Amino acid sequence: LIGALLAALVVQNVWWSADPAARLAVLAEGKMSADSTTNSTAAARWLHEHYQSGGILMDESARGNAVLPVLGIPLKEIFNRASGDYFAPALR
Structure with a gap:
């Protein structure tokens, strides 16, 4: 056996x-x-190279969060629904 x-x-x-x-x-x-995620990663690389300031509106999906390390942008400049009171003004 x-x-x-x-x-x-x-x-x-x-x-x-x-x-x-x-x-x-x-x-x-x-x-x-x-x-x-090939296209999302390519977009994140492009944004990393060209972003200067102003904040980024981003969805809170797993795919959206997965590109955060590629973006290399401080989290205080990224807004999604989890940003609480900061999301509505950023959306406006």
């Missing part, structure tokens, strides 16, 4: 390693996330 379980684990690992990005859910999700 133990030999059969070990053999099954070896077969399963060989099967996974043949195409890990498609067969391991965590890698497939990571690839999908990276592919779907």
Whole structure:
């Protein structure tokens, strides 16, 4: 029984390693996330290079928050609904 379980684990690992990005859910999700944020990341890089001041209105989605490190802009200059009382004036 133990030999059969070990053999099954070896077969399963060989099967996974043949195409890990498609067969391991965590890698497939990571690839999908990276592919779907290509445009957001490119926009964040452009904004990082060209932003001077004035504040940024930003959505509070996971994708929006994911580009914050790429932006490299102080968080006090980024406004979203989580900014509380500062959001409405920034929106106006």
